[in-house]
């Protein structure tokens with residue numbers, strides 16, 4: 001077991017930290033305030049080689065391990081949670097599912113879109129009537145005229161309306177009308193019958209739209225089907241999605257680390273009762289507790305990333321239990337750490353003049369999106385109380 005980063009990883013983390021501090025921090029408040037997607041950051045990330053880091057060499061990617069993506073995300077999230085999420089979605093999520101289970105043509109095309117166009121693939125699972133209980137989803141992909149016709153509505157889809165590539169979870173019905181279980185199908189933005197509905201007025205991470213995707217008689221070629229396996233299709237898709245949980249945890253961890261760093265700095269400056277804040281033992285203990293939470297969260301996230309197992313194509317998928325533990329622990333710990341950091345600033349922390357209030361709103365998401373804390377606890381519980 002080795003807790004040291006190698007030279008290339010140290011350089012990657014330093015570069016990501018520098019980009020975050022110099023390029024992303026100055027405009028982070030603007031994306032939030034204006035509800036604006038940071039296109040210029042996507043291009044900067046693409047040029048720096050931070051999009052599609054996990055894409056296999058045979059498709060033109062650098063094929064870096066999952067832990068490297070985690071290192072980059074954590075550093076960037078200290079300064080801009082929205083931009084860090086773009087790194088997640090261009091390395092994990094839909095990309096992970098397609099790279100693990102898609103056809104070679106799908107993999108090649110998605111690799112090109114991410115690496116050359118900076119496309120941030122979206123993953124459409126959640127529906128108004130199916131969130132934690134995804135098996136209740138109603139969207140259908142019905143085989144017809146040599147292709148599939150998709151009907152249904154997804155909501156809270158990150159990047160909806162921005163992402164050209166959309167991996168949609170749907171119940172697949174074959175041409176004989178037989179239910180083939182839940183599968184994944186790719187639908188490009190602009191396909192007739194695919195429209196964008198309501199965009200959420202979300203509490204945080206407001207620089208990426210959370211949108212409704214509406215499919216009405218939307219015909220796509222048969223070659224767009226990613227997974228169709230009546231026995232294991234849904235399991236495969238959820239497996240493919242596991243890496244996203246590590247990515248989400250890394251964003252939460254980075255936001256919390258960023259807030260903690262700001263608080264430490266402020267405590268060395270702010271004077272009360274003739275002493276600097278850092279000279280009050282009660283406050284030091286609050287920060288020491290936060291430090292422990294951050295270190296524990298980081299170990300869990302790094303472990304899940306390092307233990308990811310290798311699938312064909314060098315796709316790395318974390319184990320379900322490790323990913324769930326990392327996400328449940330980090331989501332909670334990160335929120336507590338940001339809240340304690342904000343507390344160090346007193347009223348100033350509650351003002352929009354400083355980034356703390358935005359960080360608190362942003363970090364709250366990670367106990368919900370990508371599977372709620374309770375959903376993670378269910379998965380952990382299932383692993384310690386196996387069926388039967």
Ligand SMILES: Cc1cc2nc3c(=O)[nH]c(=O)nc-3n(C[C@H](O)[C@H](O)[C@H](O)COP(=O)(O)OP(=O)(O)OC[C@H]3O[C@@H](n4cnc5c(N)ncnc54)[C@H](O)[C@@H]3O)c2cc1C
Nearest residue numbers: 123124125126131132133156157158368369370371372374
């Ligand atoms: C910012 C953001 C981005 C998102 N991005 C995406 C995206 O890109 N793609 C996508 O498909 N979805 C996305 N989502 C949706 C997200 O995955 C769902 O919100 C989440 O899975 C929970 O579903 P729900 O909101 O329907 O809550 P529900 O499933 O209705 O749950 C409500 C409450 O009940 C609890 N609960 C439900 N079932 C159980 C149970 N069996 N045991 C214990 N507790 C339970 C939940 O934990 C929660 O507290 C996003 C959400 C947010 C907030």
